[in-house]
Amino acid sequence: MLRLIPFFSTETQLIAALRRAEGRAHKVVYERYAGKMLAVCTRYCANRADAEEVMIDGFMRVFEKIDQFREDGSFEGWIRRIMVTESLMFLRKSKQWRQELPLDDVTVEPDYEWADASLNETDLLRMIAQLPDGYRTVFNLYAIEGYSHAEIADTLGISEGTSKSQLSRARMMLQTLVKKAEMGASEQAQTRKDTYEKTQRTLGR
Amino acid sequence: MKKHNEHLADKSPIDDLFARRLRDTALPPAEGGFERLQARMNAQHQKTPVVPIWSNPALQRYMAVAACTLLVCLFGWLYLSADQPGTSQTNGQVAAAKIARKSQPESSAPATVPDSGIDLARTETTTQPETGPATADSVEPTANKVAGNNALPDAGQARQLQQQPVAMPQAKQPVEAISEPMVAQNKPATTSGPDRLETTPAESRLATALEPTVGPVKPAERVLTVTIAEPERLVAARQVVKNSADDIQPEGEETPSKEAKGGNFWQQVRRVKQGEIFARQDAGTEERSLLSRAYNGLKHSIDKDKPTKQ
Structure with missing residues (x-):
């Protein structure tokens, strides 16, 4: 053997x-x-x-x-x-992926009242891909790689404020995308549920 | 630590969601990815091949120039080496001649009688290496001139030709004693005895300088010492000059050292004024002095002929 x-x-x-x-x-x-x-x-x-x-x-x-x-x-x-x-x-x-945004423009705080559960990795990657390059880079470095704003600023050659603003923008966009995805998923589930009920009613008659 | 806590506190649920889901996510790579990687690595290795130095076009020009220079030097060396035996001998002779020329002014200083300061004799001494038994008897004159009383260190094998007045061996005798001209005669040099002449420092330097440069020179050397007898009139004139100098000395305030310095020149001037025959003393047989002598002789003959023509 x-x-x-x-x-x-x-x-x-x-x-x-x-x-x-x-x-x-x-x-x-x-x-x-x-x-x-x-x-x-x-x-x-x-x-x-x-x-x-x-x-x-x-x-x-x-x-x-x-x-x-x-x-x-x-x-x-x-x-x-x-x-x-x-x-x-x-x-x-x-x-030219650097996008300088003043920190004052970031006034909208992200809404954390969402639930993920149904989103898979491919959906999440597709959401990240929809972000602009600067947002995506800062979000990846900060949220996933664990870099600090100082390190990101040093690596990308931007200021810490720019890094923070781009991170906030990225979060907002991702939150919107996640919500859309959840809404789409819930709508689909509702549509499926309605379809199922109609079918049951038809069969009961 | 504080920074890390801030980082954790600042993390939003979205960050946590994406970090948790995407941190260890893996996507299936496209097929043939490793082959592409290998092909790219091979291409990168081929891009920077190791170029040998002889195939570098930038260095080929310099190499060609260096090769040509080397060839020229090689041929030049071979050509010179073919002529080297003759040249080396010639160089040795040239070096000996140079050294002899250097020592000439010292050795050719006119010998003077200590008391009078008058030129006593002109002596020419020749040193020549003995080339063989066939030429043992031949003596050739050279440009080396040594002061009056000369002798060779190795006198046993040397022959000395002297043409000197009767009183020459005794240099301290008064000038009046040197009155009878003598015929040059061949005498073997003696190592001892009253007739042996003392070696001057200039001659000893000459002998030591010649030894290493000549190379195959035999220890036996031949010396030609020629002493020209002075005419009676010249001797008498010198005596007169000496007497007059003795008369002048107490009157003037010049010290004997000063007189010794410029004595020769002024004595010669006086002798010329008195119409005596003035034997010019040439320092050497250089071309310049010979030419000047010839020129002066011509000029003198022309001046002589002028009154007769007029």
Whole structure:
């Protein structure tokens, strides 16, 4: 009976193989992290094709800079940071995504009286993709990656006030989108319910 | 910590919803993604190929120039090395001649009688390496001039040709004693005895300077010492000049050192004024002095012929 020997059972072995530039290790890393990194790139780039290009560039950078990886943190977190950086570089190159908004314009506070439950990941990604680039970037960095406004301002080269205003705008837009999605879902459910009742009545006669 | 708490407190339910749902979300990548990645990596590696230095067009010009220079230097070296034996010998001779020329002004200082300061004799000393037994007897004159009383350090193998007056060996005798001209004769140099001449410092320097440069020079050296006998009239004139100088000295306030400095010149001037025959003392056989002598001779002959023509 054949016994399957797992390649790179530990992350250390995998990193060592990457440092030796083994093609097998490249493939293992790609297959292990490509899905997650594609989701990260899709959150920033809003376009699937661009996201895939950015992801491939990010993996190339990972393989090139593997010697700079210090095993202090997780390897996945390091790859994720590289993907985020690549996505920001892509946005910077492709578009003028900085949108300066004064903080005074943000007067509407988001309404938190909503319920999510029925929304799946694809819906959420589609909502984020509908945001403008600046809003989307700040929201991703602040809400999902956990950056502070100071770090975002430093990374993007904007002021902290701009970062805060763009975050508030992004929240408002997302709230609206979520509400719409919920309303649409409830309308569909109501429509389905009405249809079902009509059917039952017809059958009862 | 405070910043982190603020960050958590500032988080809205929307942030929490999206963070919770999308943080670990994975999307299926397109098929053939890894092949594209590999192809792009290979393309990147091919973009920056390692160019060997000899195929770098920027360096090829410099390499060509360096090769040409190297070839020229090589041929030049080969050509010079073919002529090297002759040149090296010539160089050695040139160096010896230079050293001899340097030592010439010192050694060619006119010998004077200590008391009178008058030129006693002109002596020409020749040093030449012995080339072989066939030329052992031949002695050639050279430009080296050494002061009156000369002798070679290695006198056993050297021959000394002297043409000197009777009183020459005794340099401290008065001038009157040097009156009889002598014919030049060949004498072997003696290492001891009363007739042995003392070696002057200039000659010893010359001998030490010549030894390392000449190279294959044999230790045996030949010396030609020629002493020209002075005519009786000149000796008498010198005596007169000496007497007059003795008469003038107590009257003037000049010190003997000053007189010694300019004595030769003024004595010669007086002798010229008195119409005596003045034997010019040439420092060497340089072309300039010979030309000037020829020019003066011509001028003198023309001046002589003028009155007869008139």
